[in-house]
Amino acid sequence: MHIERVDPLDLDLDTADALAEVFTASERADGPDLPVRTGPDLLTALQLGSDSRPVTALWVARDGDRVVAQATADLPWRDNTDRADVHVRVHPDVRGRGVGGDLWRTALSFVDGAGRSRLHSGAWVGSPGVAVLERWGLTRTSRGVIRRLDVHATPRSTWDRLYVEALGHAGDYELLRQVGRTPADRVEAMVELHASMNDAPRSDADDEPDRWDAQRLGDYEGAMAGRRQTLYRVMARHRGTGEWAGQSMLAFNEFSPSSAFQEDTTVVRAHRGHRLGLLMKATMLAWITEERPELATVDTWNDATNHHMIAINERLGSTVVATRQGFRADR
Template sequence: MDITRIDPLDVDLDLADRLVAVDRASHEHAGLELPVQSGPSRMFSLQHGNDGRPVDAVWVVGPPEEPVGWGLVELPFLDNRDLARLRAIVSPAHRRAGVGTALLEQMTAFAGERDRTQLTTGAWLGTDGIGFLGARGFGTQGQHQYAVRRLDLHEDPTRWDRLYGEAAAVASGYELVRVAGPADEAMVPDLVALHEAINDAPADDGREPDAWDPDRVRAYDASMARRHQTTHRVLARHSETGEWAGMSLLCVDEFVPTVAFQEDTTVVRAHRGHRLGLLMKCEMLRWLAAERPEVAAADTWNATDNHHMIAVNERLGCRVIATNVGYRRLL
């Protein structure tokens, strides 16, 4: 079997399109409603990652003109330095012929050589990946399932105004600030605690908290800008003290702006219980309705036991479109 490891920086638009075609065929085969990245989005995400670095390795199976599968490994470098995140995908027409196993062997060796002792990945509930990971020594113990919820932004845009009013009545001591694109340098240190607050969300066994500092905020913003993902942050500030209380962050992929991706929504501990989660999300939706009407839907991932966040999303009118099952294997 022809497996080639390639430098993510050598992935060009043609190859990225072919990798995306494998993903699209896989989603269609599984009947998943999930969005598929465009070729340019895939190329830039492989090359810029989330924290200013390309992903660590990419493999392509079969001829590069017509790959039958591909895989990637990411090695966290700011925290969780014992962990490797894997992703493998095989074209439905070439499954059950050992391609996935061969990819996994390459990825496992790569991670092991770099002293990573935990391999993590995920598969969509009800799809081939579940049987595969079970057969290849991965387990779900201590790992979360993540439901992907979709919100239709065009169905009833008056809904956000209504819910905004409801939340604002409770959160009367707070004001909201909109920040599009990379944050101003003066704001960067304040954003650290708002990003870090995501560590209070349910975490998988074996995961240490994400370590945030000003450089990581800058690197995240710079990566998203290079990936043509426009970040939209809604920040909540306590009016009396001026303290930052919360943040909701959403990315619009400028190559395919129709389905936006909801990143973290956080409220710092001292300011919880004032409906700030609902308020910030409604403000985001009002902002998109006014300035980005081409965004027709927003997808958000929630651990299935993150009850507070799920309650907010259900209130907004989200529906579950797929569930990703987390897996881990210890080396």
């Protein structure tokens, strides 16, 4: 086995294809039925992340010429600068040979050198990774749950009915749609809508709020565009005051056009209690399935404590496909 650190910006498509195969084989072995990861998808994710910056550090393990494992360490830089997120994936063919532990120790040495005191990772519930992370000295934090909506198996009448129900409580609001980047005259409002997500349930009480500004919004939207993740937004605005009240975002994966991922859905605190979350999400599903008929599934991630949003997703037809156990260690 040979481990080398690779600059994500120097990553070639052949290596990215091999890493995607490791990623997919690892998840298949661990239980989650998640969309197959492609090389271009993984390559752009490693190079652009969610803020137009590459993942901080990437290590690749090879058995001869074959790529068999990877590790990443990501160091937040805008906020939460005491935190590091480390993830290791090993192809099931070579598990039990120590390569995962070698990658983990390599990443930890990097994290310690960067002076980060909070280490975070995770593993799929029901997989060997849970016991491995506990053996490596991490403690369990909260859980994140992925639910999937099969848009072909869910009757369109479900979303129409829920839309009418929600509209009965939200007559003072209008809905607007947006595809792609935010126009200049809407940037300030969009920054506020993103910032309103900060009071959603969090997996770590020590996490600082995300500080949103125009630069961060531009970096996020630029990263998603570069990753070929087309952003669809449904936004709510109060008719009387013109105040922006909420948004729901969906990322359509152009590399795998049968799948999409639900990004943030948030309602500004002053406008809660009008079923805007349900209204926006029902509107989104009716829109996206008409706009992109090739779409088959929409996956969404919720903190297990976010009972309000979970209830909305389940009413829309989503069911659990995977649960991620979070872990933390203080260095």
